[in-house]
Amino acid sequence: MDDLFFFIIAKYNYWAAIVLLFIGLFGMIVRNNLMKKIIGMVIFQTAILLFIVSIGAKRGATVPILKFSPDKQPMLDAATYANPLPHVLILTAIVVGVAVLGVALALLQKIQRVHGTIEEDEILEDMRK
Amino acid sequence: MMDHAPALMIVVPVFASLVLTLIGPLGQRAAYGLLILSIAGSLAAALVTLVQVVQTGQAVYYRMGDWMPPMGIELVIDHLSAGVLVLICACALLTAIYSMHTARQDNPDRLNHYYALFALLVAGLLGMTATGDVFNLYVLLEISALSSYGLLARGKGKAYYATFRYLIMGTIGASFYLLGVGYIYIMTGSLNMADLSEILRRPELEESVSVRIGFTLIILGVWIKMALFPLHAWLPNAYSRAGTTTACLIAPLMTKVSVYVMLRIMFTVFCVDYIFQQIAWSRLVIYLASAAAVLGMITALSQRDLRKMLTYIIVAEIGYLTGGAWLANTAGYTGAVYHILADGLMTLCLFMAVGAVIYRTGQSTAAAMQGLFQRMPVTAGVLLVAAASVVGVPPTCGFFSKWYLLQGAVKAGEWVFAAALIIAGLVAAILFFRLLERAFFGRLADAVTEKKSKKPHGTARKIRIQEAPLTMLLPLVFTGAALFGLGIYTNEVVQYLIRWSVPAGI
Numbered sequence: 001m002d003d004l005f006f007f008i009i010a011k012y013n014y015w016a017a018i019v020l021l022f023i024g025l026f027g028m029i030v031r032n033n034l035m036k037k038i039i040g041m042v043i044f045q046t047a048i049l050l051f052i053v054s055i056g057a058k059r060g061a062t063v064p065i066l067k068f069s070p071d072k073q074p075m076l077d078a079a080t081y082a083n084p085l086p087h088v089l090i091l092t093a094i095v096v097g098v099a100v101l102g103v104a105l106a107l108l109q110k111i112q113r114v115h116g117t118i119e120e121d122e123i124l125e126d127m128r129k
Numbered sequence: 130m131m132d133h134a135p136a137l138m139i140v141v142p143v144f145a146s147l148v149l150t151l152i153g154p155l156g157q158r159a160a161y162g163l164l165i166l167s168i169a170g171s172l173a174a175a176l177v178t179l180v181q182v183v184q185t186g187q188a189v190y191y192r193m194g195d196w197m198p199p200m201g202i203e204l205v206i207d208h209l210s211a212g213v214l215v216l217i218c219a220c221a222l223l224t225a226i227y228s229m230h231t232a233r234q235d236n237p238d239r240l241n242h243y244y245a246l247f248a249l250l251v252a253g254l255l256g257m258t259a260t261g262d263v264f265n266l267y268v269l270l271e272i273s274a275l276s277s278y279g280l281l282a283r284g285k286g287k288a289y290y291a292t293f294r295y296l297i298m299g300t301i302g303a304s305f306y307l308l309g310v311g312y313i314y315i316m317t318g319s320l321n322m323a324d325l326s327e328i329l330r331r332p333e334l335e336e337s338v339s340v341r342i343g344f345t346l347i348i349l350g351v352w353i354k355m356a357l358f359p360l361h362a363w364l365p366n367a368y369s370r371a372g373t374t375t376a377c378l379i380a381p382l383m384t385k386v387s388v389y390v391m392l393r394i395m396f397t398v399f400c401v402d403y404i405f406q407q408i409a410w411s412r413l414v415i416y417l418a419s420a421a422a423v424l425g426m427i428t429a430l431s432q433r434d435l436r437k438m439l440t441y442i443i444v445a446e447i448g449y450l451t452g453g454a455w456l457a458n459t460a461g462y463t464g465a466v467y468h469i470l471a472d473g474l475m476t477l478c479l480f481m482a483v484g485a486v487i488y489r490t491g492q493s494t495a496a497a498m499q500g501l502f503q504r505m506p507v508t509a510g511v512l513l514v515a516a517a518s519v520v521g522v523p524p525t526c527g528f529f530s531k532w533y534l535l536q537g538a539v540k541a542g543e544w545v546f547a548a549a550l551i552i553a554g555l556v557a558a559i560l561f562f563r564l565l566e567r568a569f570f571g572r573l574a575d576a577v578t579e580k581k582s583k584k585p586h587g588t589a590r591k592i593r594i595q596e597a598p599l600t601m602l603l604p605l606v607f608t609g610a611a612l613f614g615l616g617i618y619t620n621e622v623v624q625y626l627i628r629w630s631v632p633a634g635i
Contacts, residue, residue: 021308028297028301034293037297041297041300044300044301044304045300048307048308055311055314086314089264089320093268093307096267096268096271099271100275100300103275103278104293104296107292107293107296108293110289111289111290111293114286114287114289114290115290123290127287127290
């Protein structure tokens with residue numbers, strides 16, 4: 001029991017991401033309301049972003065800007081810096097996510113205007129007519 | 130200038146799309162010319178790079194902003210990507226010329242915005258093909274996907290819901306890809322493809338479960354994007370409800386470029402031994418591919434709408450491509466790569482011909498084919514060539530790709546795949562015979578009524594030839610000729626391009 005507890009606690013960031021991932025996937029696939037599908041999609045994307053960004057964290061690390069010692073020598077101690085790359089990647093991925101969300105909402109608005117509803121089953125019924 | 134060709138190829142359409150967005154309603158007329166100009170520029174750059182790659186026999190590396198890899202992003206254009214780049218530019222240019230009338234018909238207002246998305250999609254696809262960085266590939270994948278959502282949603286009415294479903298599926302695919310890249314990054318600390326392939330060969334990583342999960346996620350994401358059976362459900366509705374120009378642009382290119390991404394991930398990032406010995410899914414994937422080929426074609430046979438029929442043919446062709454890539458021998462690989470080029474042209478030709486028929490008749494059911502040879506002889510002739518290519522009649526290019534794939538299947542002992550190829554070809558033959566029979570022997574509806582009325586002197590009214598406008602006809606005829614051209618020069622294409630890109634070890 002203790003082993004399992006530590007197994008979960010030691011990697012809690014991964015577990016959080018996985019739980020969010022499945023909540024998002026559930027929303028996207030099972031939900032009937034298209035708005036809820038979009039919300040699921042955002043949760044799903046955010047889970048992945050959290051997963052990748054959390055690996056850049058390091059205990060006691062500082063921002064990756066080169067520090068100088070009092071006698072103007074650069075202190076090249078990689079262990080004291082946090083890895084900036086995951087943050088930069090995720091910044092780009094956030095922008096992509098926002099763009100997808102924008103397009104999805106615009107489409108949803110159009111769907112609502114054409115079919116008069118955003119419930120999937122009602123749309124399908126409307127299209128059969 | 131020449132040194133910067135790989136970057137210019139991508140930058141020119143991006144810049145053109147910015148200008149197209151800004152020129153406003155006054156520039157509606159200029160938009161068409163600007164789009165053609167920018168894509169012609171890309172095509173020139175792609176051809177220059179292709180010639181350079183073929184002449185030197187080495188890949189062209191372009192370092193963005195002169196940052197050294199693996200830190201900086203680099204563009205790598207080798208024999209595989211050079212061919213695909215030229216295919217993308219050529220298809221896009223032909224579609225751009227073709228779009229003069231149809232794009233205006235589908236978008237009475239804001240034509241410049243439509244063309245801006247068009248250019249952005251081309252830039253995204255070119256970037257996906259040229260990049261040598263797995264994260265950069267994700268961003269470009271999303272750029273092309275986002276612009277394709279925009280283009281497909283311009284189809285009005287039912288297209289919105291179909292596009293929405295595509296958006297949800299496309300986002301799941303791209304997110305899986307990103308998650309997989311995250312796993313690989315955690316294990317290797319690198320994103321550059323060449324660097325990754327070196328790191329991933331280390332024995333401790335070859336057996337790592339994380340790398341295996343990363344690979345699985347990436348491949349699943351790419352499969353959703355390329356609509357491999359049974360993940361294809363989003364494709365037929367999204368493509369068949371789009372406008373004519375949109376369908377001509379997206380149908381041949383999106384899925385083919387995704388197949389190219391699969392090849393890159395399989396053979397450049399990971400290596401042959403890893404894919405076929407550590408992962409060892411070949412059997413399963415080849416069964417899926419066979420099912421895609423046969424079921425795709427049979428579903429196509431049961432469709433009444435012409436464009437929906439063509440979209441199911443795409444699903445079937447994806448089966449050929451995937452099967453060829455997973456056969457793990459040279460013939461299968463050659464067939465798959467050659468089929469990317471051949472199928473790109475074939476799909477373009479089919480969609481253009483059907484688009485011309487729809488433009489003239491206003492119908493998209495099989496009834497529109499009635500008496501086509503009398504009314505639109507050139508369009509019908511090109512359609513015949515494209516049909517021969519899908520069925521696999523020599524000397525069209527469709528025959529040669531099937532020949533290689535069949536050889537590969539026999540060599541690998543994958544009899545299910547070999548049978549699937551033959552059955553799918555036969556079903557395609559039935560499908561096109563049925564259509565072309567109508568086109569050849571079907572009487573025009575008004576001509577039939579004329580005969581029944583039995584006018585004096587037996588003046589059967591002469592059927593007027595109503596071809597599509599010249600801007601549609603010329604690209605169509607050119608594509609039809611290209612199907613023969615690619616078929617006749619098969620040996621050269623294989624010898625100068627594909628043979629060089631065959632990964633070591635298969």
